[in-house]
Amino acid sequence: MKNVIPILEPIVSPWMEYVVNDFQLQKDLLDTYDSPLNIHHLQSFEANIEEYVSFFKQYNFRSKIFYARKANKCSSLASAAFKSGIGVDTASYAELKQCLDVQINAEDLVLTAAIKNTKLLRLAIQHEVLIIIDNRDEAKLIYNICQEEDKQANVGLRISGFEFDNKKLRSRFGFDIDQVEDFILQFFDSKNVQKYMNFTGFHYHLDGYDTRQRGAALHQTLDLIETLKKHHFNASFIDIGGGILINYLKSKEQWDLFQDELKKAVLGNRDPITYNNNGLGFIARDNKVEGKLATYPYYNEMPKINFIKSVLEVKNEENISVFKRLEEMDIELRLEPGRSLLDQVGITMAKVAHRKQDANGNNLIGLEMNMTQMTSSSADFLLDPIVTYSRPSENKNEVEVYFTGAYCLERDFILKRKITLPKLPEIGDIVTFVNTGGYMMHFFETEAHLFELSQNIFAHKISAQTKASDFFRDEKNLESMRDKKTV
Numbered sequence: 001m002k003n004v005i006p007i008l009e010p011i012v013s014p015w016m017e018y019v020v021n022d023f024q025l026q027k028d029l030l031d032t033y034d035s036p037l038n039i040h041h042l043q044s045f046e047a048n049i050e051e052y053v054s055f056f057k058q059y060n061f062r063s064k065i066f067y068a069r070k071a072n073k074c075s076s077l078a079s080a081a082f083k084s085g086i087g088v089d090t091a092s093y094a095e096l097k098q099c100l101d102v103q104i105n106a107e108d109l110v111l112t113a114a115i116k117n118t119k120l121l122r123l124a125i126q127h128e129v130l131i132i133i134d135n136r137d138e139a140k141l142i143y144n145i146c147q148e149e150d151k152q153a154n155v156g157l158r159i160s161g162f163e164f165d166n167k168k169l170r171s172r173f174g175f176d177i178d179q180v181e182d183f184i185l186q187f188f189d190s191k192n193v194q195k196y197m198n199f200t201g202f203h204y205h206l207d208g209y210d211t212r213q214r215g216a217a218l219h220q221t222l223d224l225i226e227t228l229k230k231h232h233f234n235a236s237f238i239d240i241g242g243g244i245l246i247n248y249l250k251s252k253e254q255w256d257l258f259q260d261e262l263k264k265a266v267l268g269n270r271d272p273i274t275y276n277n278n279g280l281g282f283i284a285r286d287n288k289v290e291g292k293l294a295t296y297p298y299y300n301e302m303p304k305i306n307f308i309k310s311v312l313e314v315k316n317e318e319n320i321s322v323f324k325r326l327e328e329m330d331i332e333l334r335l336e337p338g339r340s341l342l343d344q345v346g347i348t349m350a351k352v353a354h355r356k357q358d359a360n361g362n363n364l365i366g367l368e369m370n371m372t373q374m375t376s377s378s379a380d381f382l383l384d385p386i387v388t389y390s391r392p393s394e395n396k397n398e399v400e401v402y403f404t405g406a407y408c409l410e411r412d413f414i415l416k417r418k419i420t421l422p423k424l425p426e427i428g429d430i431v432t433f434v435n436t437g438g439y440m441m442h443f444f445e446t447e448a449h450l451f452e453l454s455q456n457i458f459a460h461k462i463s464a465q466t467k468a469s470d471f472f473r474d475e476k477n478l479e480s481m482r483d484k485k486t487v
Ligand SMILES: Cc1ncc(COP(=O)(O)O)c(C=O)c1O
Pocket: 068, 071, 089, 112, 204, 205, 241, 242, 243, 244, 336, 337, 338, 339, 340
């Protein structure tokens, strides 16, 4: 049975349109920087920051945003976040060191690394960067280093295990909320610990995208703060981490249809729409589909500030909303958005190396890139890529293709989805994956086979007049700081 391959049209910003409509610009860029290449648009990043900042201005509670730089490794973005007036959340020694090297103020940094060794903690303590403590061992290590350095550390505690719908939201991170009060009362009991460690607030980051869960966690943390106040422990902030939704796709109908067709394919009721009929989380059992789509919710109707607004409006049993309690208790709300600040900020371009057909007649388009340069924890990146043809008007015949990569793995498919194109690409044509700035381009990138890591370039503005020479390499950001002898 041959059916139409469902399409998933991405939201494409005007700056991305300029790039994909200009084959010569793309070619010049790939000739200069090699394939694949990650392009970033700083104006879009700044606009995302501004959206959050102006949103919080309508409320009467204090707030502070830290850009979670783990979502994209470029230092230019960390610098731009700081220049736009927000802080940076760091998750490793190199992330923190680089931020300090580019002169980001210590009070605009937070260290949330999952694993913190002595070297990393010492750096944070020496520079008075707020450390979010994950566990008792870490707390003791911080105390020891503070004594050695004779410095006081600002610390917050990461917590988890909130209750939601009569179940515990389990996590490997942080102190269990039911045990953290005892820990605080015991650990900070001594004058000496208080001399070296200044407890300032709480932190959590929840998986999933349920705004009611986030709201419930905030209420439970506010309750905890009220209890601790009676023991003279004053928390001044709650940092709710990141995980704020963004919407990648234009159409709900396309999103729903895609899932319906995928289920049909998994049941064998239509031709596959993924390589080897991968169910992306759906499986067939007894002629029924089980499981869930194991991808990011690429289409959703609660992106960014809509998501936060919904969290802030969650009410507790006394019918008081989160934002009212933050206001009344004078608690600062902190946020660590990564992906959502990178919405519409980056694209990844790669050159077509070859075309071939496998034994089943599938068209395989070999790209000069590998799967790790387009990978996140999502089972697939469900956005149609855009092909820029050197000869767009010749031999127009729709084709269905898969994109394959350079690793010696049968599974090196850049996308698992089959894609319909207006015509077969030629060698040297350029494929662009849009909105890859958050996680897709860097998070799992490896250098197997000694392939070099892809380069990252930036422009502040991009228009129809933009030339290859208007872009700068991310590393230039650090080099220019070095030239100014600030590193
Ligand atoms: C502690 C913490 N903060 C912030 C983030 C950023 O989340 P996102 O990029 O989804 O906004 C993460 C992501 O894993 C995280 O673990």
